[in-house]
Amino acid sequence: MKTLAAQALIAIALLLVLCPLAILGHRLKAIHALVYGAATLISIHLAGLGVMGLLDGDAIGSAGVTLPIGLPWLRAHFRFDALSALFLVVVNLGTTAASLYGIGYGGHLAHPNRVTPIYPLFLAGLNLTLLADDAFVFLIGWEFMSVSSWLLVLADHEKPENREAATTYLVMAVLGSFCLLGAFGVLAMNGEDYSFAAMRGAVLDTVEVTLLVGLVLIGAGSKAGVVPLHAWLPLAHPAAPSHVSALMSGVMTKVALYGLVRILFDLNRQADWEWGALLMLLGAATAVLGILYALMQTDIKRILAYSTVENVGVVLLGLGLALAFRASNEPALAALALAAGFYHVLNHAAMKTLLFLGAGAVAATTAERNIERLGGLIRLMPVTAVTFLIGSAAISALPPLNGFVSEWLILQTLFKAPSLPMWTMKFGAPVAGALLALSAALAAACFVRAFGIVFLGRARSPATLDARDPDPWMRAALILTAGLCLLLGILPVTVTSMLSDVSQSLIGVDLSESIIQGWPWLAPVSAARGSYSGTVVVASGLLMILVTAIVIKGFGTRKIRRAPAWDCGHVEDNPATQYTASSLAQPLRRVFGTSLFAAREQVEMPMPDEIAPARLSVRVIDPVWQGLYAPAIRAVDWLANRINRLQSLTVRRHLLLMFLTLMVMLVLAAIRRMLT
Amino acid sequence: MSAVWQILQALLCVALAPLLTGIVRWVKARLVGRRGASPIQPYRDLIRLLRKELVLAQDASWLFRAAPYLVFSLTWLAAAMVPAFTTNLLLIPAADLITLVALLGAARFFLALAGLDVGTSFGGIGTSREMMIASLAEPAMLMIVFTLSLLAGTTAPARIVDHVLAGGIGLEVSMGMALIALILVAIAENGRIPIDNPATHLELTMVHEAMVLEYSGRHLALIEAASMVRLLLYVSLLACIFAPWGISQSGKGEIGILIGLASYGAKIALGAVALGVFETAIAKMRVFRYADFLGGALLLAVLATIVLYVSEAV
Numbered sequence: 008m009k010t011l012a013a014q015a016l017i018a019i020a021l022l023l024v025l026c027p028l029a030i031l032g033h034r035l036k037a038i039h040a041l042v043y044g045a046a047t048l049i050s051i052h053l054a055g056l057g058v059m060g061l062l063d064g065d066a067i068g069s070a071g072v073t074l075p076i077g078l079p080w081l082r083a084h085f086r087f088d089a090l091s092a093l094f095l096v097v098v099n100l101g102t103t104a105a106s107l108y109g110i111g112y113g114g115h116l117a118h119p120n121r122v123t124p125i126y127p128l129f130l131a132g133l134n135l136t137l138l139a140d141d142a143f144v145f146l147i148g149w150e151f152m153s154v155s156s157w158l159l160v161l162a163d164h165e166k167p168e169n170r171e172a173a174t175t176y177l178v179m180a181v182l183g184s185f186c187l188l189g190a191f192g193v194l195a196m197n198g199e200d201y202s203f204a205a206m207r208g209a210v211l212d213t214v215e216v217t218l219l220v221g222l223v224l225i226g227a228g229s230k231a232g233v234v235p236l237h238a239w240l241p242l243a244h245p246a247a248p249s250h251v252s253a254l255m256s257g258v259m260t261k262v263a264l265y266g267l268v269r270i271l272f273d274l275n276r277q278a279d280w281e282w283g284a285l286l287m288l289l290g291a292a293t294a295v296l297g298i299l300y301a302l303m304q305t306d307i308k309r310i311l312a313y314s315t316v317e318n319v320g321v322v323l324l325g326l327g328l329a330l331a332f333r334a335s336n337e338p339a340l341a342a343l344a345l346a347a348g349f350y351h352v353l354n355h356a357a358m359k360t361l362l363f364l365g366a367g368a369v370a371a372t373t374a375e376r377n378i379e380r381l382g383g384l385i386r387l388m389p390v391t392a393v394t395f396l397i398g399s400a401a402i403s404a405l406p407p408l409n410g411f412v413s414e415w416l417i418l419q420t421l422f423k424a425p426s427l428p429m430w431t432m433k434f435g436a437p438v439a440g441a442l443l444a445l446s447a448a449l450a451a452a453c454f455v456r457a458f459g460i461v462f463l464g465r466a467r468s469p470a471t472l473d474a475r476d477p478d479p480w481m482r483a484a485l486i487l488t489a490g491l492c493l494l495l496g497i498l499p500v501t502v503t504s505m506l507s508d509v510s511q512s513l514i515g516v517d518l519s520e521s522i523i524q525g526w527p528w529l530a531p532v533s534a535a536r537g538s539y540s541g542t543v544v545v546a547s548g549l550l551m552i553l554v555t556a557i558v559i560k561g562f563g564t565r566k567i568r569r570a571p572a573w574d575c576g577h578v579e580d581n582p583a584t585q586y587t588a589s590s591l592a593q594p595l596r597r598v599f600g601t602s603l604f605a606a607r608e609q610v611e612m613p614m615p616d617e618i619a620p621a622r623l624s625v626r627v628i629d630p631v632w633q634g635l636y637a638p639a640i641r642a643v644d645w646l647a648n649r650i651n652r653l654q655s656l657t658v659r660r661h662l663l664l665m666f667l668t669l670m671v672m673l674v675l676a677a678i679r680r681m682l683t
Numbered sequence: 684m685s686a687v688w689q690i691l692q693a694l695l696c697v698a699l700a701p702l703l704t705g706i707v708r709w710v711k712a713r714l715v716g717r718r719g720a721s722p723i724q725p726y727r728d729l730i731r732l733l734r735k736e737l738v739l740a741q742d743a744s745w746l747f748r749a750a751p752y753l754v755f756s757l758t759w760l761a762a763a764m765v766p767a768f769t770t771n772l773l774l775i776p777a778a779d780l781i782t783l784v785a786l787l788g789a790a791r792f793f794l795a796l797a798g799l800d801v802g803t804s805f806g807g808i809g810t811s812r813e814m815m816i817a818s819l820a821e822p823a824m825l826m827i828v829f830t831l832s833l834l835a836g837t838t839a840p841a842r843i844v845d846h847v848l849a850g851g852i853g854l855e856v857s858m859g860m861a862l863i864a865l866i867l868v869a870i871a872e873n874g875r876i877p878i879d880n881p882a883t884h885l886e887l888t889m890v891h892e893a894m895v896l897e898y899s900g901r902h903l904a905l906i907e908a909a910s911m912v913r914l915l916l917y918v919s920l921l922a923c924i925f926a927p928w929g930i931s932q933s934g935k936g937e938i939g940i941l942i943g944l945a946s947y948g949a950k951i952a953l954g955a956v957a958l959g960v961f962e963t964a965i966a967k968m969r970v971f972r973y974a975d976f977l978g979g980a981l982l983l984a985v986l987a988t989i990v991l992y993v994s995e996a997v
Contacts, residue, residue: 421829445822451818455795539777547760547777563733584804586806
């Protein structure tokens, strides 16, 4: 039997083959369904390999696969370990749902032939990054992922805002890869070569560790959408076709986090607790800012993209805690924090994929992404509404769904952080906890708003009147991911026992003593410290609903009369009198936005004798864009203008430049030789 | 035995909740010089609502009809998990304080959605304000849990009771701050004065009432009952964390249970009177002052955790 790594590589090769097939068959009408169908099967296979790896540690095998391609002195190394297995599951659960959705959706896009051939390449890039065992393969996979998703963002390039989003994305992606390249360079400088095995042996001094963590934070953080490097994300993710948005938000950000974990927890384990504290606070800030941004948006896909920023922050908080605990010799707590972060990774992949696919179904049938023009879809799109509701409740961290379990675990670990001796952690943990709790509460508000405005109430524009549920393939994808959100919430202990191997491989301690008090009790630190059981909560909750219903039905009258809404007596037929998304968010905008986003409301009231509409305009300024991106863009423009002059030099001057460069390099080399 | 006590506690929650609300109303009426309705009036109100025909808005979806059942059951479930007279309850290990907060959050989530379902402007205004209040009250509540977990080393309410009864927590400044913060949160979460007025029907000041404006008949009965159970829950929570004396611990036998029940009754009555006096003495706040009130609660709770280290270090 072939090793899991070899099987996974064959699956990735098959994905690569799908691309030319899609191009060759672009005239066939069925090609889209065929390609997405094949991608679905391959994704299921890859997810299955991941689950096998997680369930059976022996199946992984320590031997990697080396292929004679790539750099001649390095060749291409692949390896399949517990961490890759976990992320293979995360990634391929998302791609399974998105590909299934694509069977119905892919052929009906405005330009399907711009999407279908690139899509398998994107999947291949995502998977390749996870299997890489040297920096070269890792970066190839990473770039595959970036460039193919960039092309997918450009699928609808007729719209100028999409072109702009794609350009911003490309610039940030290049910056990210550049920093990751630097990070690997730092590791390789002290190891033998660019293979991960060699990098694990490298011992870095303090300056190099600082450089490494800084570069990884920028490189992986920009891809994941950590504030303040997030600004490209809410532009680029919504611009792609919905099933690709789902993958970019639900899955690609997770691969970025994988890069962070791989480097900081596996290749190099020297990062000190200060970095953990930084990550923790950065994560908390990202979570709150992300969800506050989401509350100010009216584009459904942009709301979801900003909510991704929030959830990446939550995961980052967990990872930061794990770093701090690891550096302070608390391996059991570090393993727990890491597992909590991974649990949230898994959960967010499921729920964000679900929500984006649901938003895609709404946008496809109504041709409308602005929630101010939607409404009342719960009656017209029952399946989409129920699944979107499950996703909304899950991402708002409501029990018994999956989002709650991971946030609960992260909070429980965070509550242990003050036991560390460092004052920064003692004071930082309550602050991070308050921010995390705030972000969870704001997420509930955000998704009450998103679901309530889109699916409840009355139709706000005629576009929504003949909305219909999507076709069976897309419905299947929605039901699959919604079921996953339920399962991951109801069976938390099953999930954590699968995560045990991963923390064993990264921290050296498994979760058995700290987390598993026997099914179904999830008791992270000890039974006396506080425990949770999704299974019991669901069972007793259902019992209580049943008792309530029986008592009410048996005791009261069953008479029902349908009548116009009461609304304190002044009912208005015009749907425009309903609360809008902007008015719903107004109190929160006043409380949080006035100082943070410089949100200002301006009322233009016409004079009594004037015939003019009254107008209320709201202005929200993104401080990150104003403070960081706009100056950066100006600086790049200025520099580019200066460098432009070099292009029109004479041949003689070009040669002079080359000569000078050579001289400088030689001098540098001479200095280095003298020093060593 | 824990199963029997659990069922008794669940029944007690539903049975006592209307009485608590009734006593609060009666105390308030007495304090302003009215004779006031009898404390058992809420029972009569609920039964009357149950028997009434249900008038459903034409645009109401299934969510609107399911929400009352969900809201009531989730609140009831949360209330059944707070040790009222004994810590020997079946569901104790299934949920800690964080879960409790989240269960109430889930109930609020569905109620807020129900407020938007019919598509009226009052429903929207209620939902909008409720979510603003929740987004400040919930973090404050979690920070109180944080403080308690640092003081008692656990987030499980039953274990906190054990810890306090064993004398594990002395006279702590943090505990006092957590108590004040929890009272502020309880006032906000239950829509009491000065945040919301449970007796108001003045459009511009309604929060909770605006959200449930479209409900009638048995649905309204469920929602009213849920609010009553939630009030009871917060009173029980305050009692079990800050005044756990009398609560029976496991292995204390039936006598312990009887003492627990008696002391629980006394605490509830005390809580009702205190709430009535407080509400009479204070005026309602403007909507946009809520942020100051709840931000204060949040800050107090964060400070409570930090003061803990400062007091340790000194």
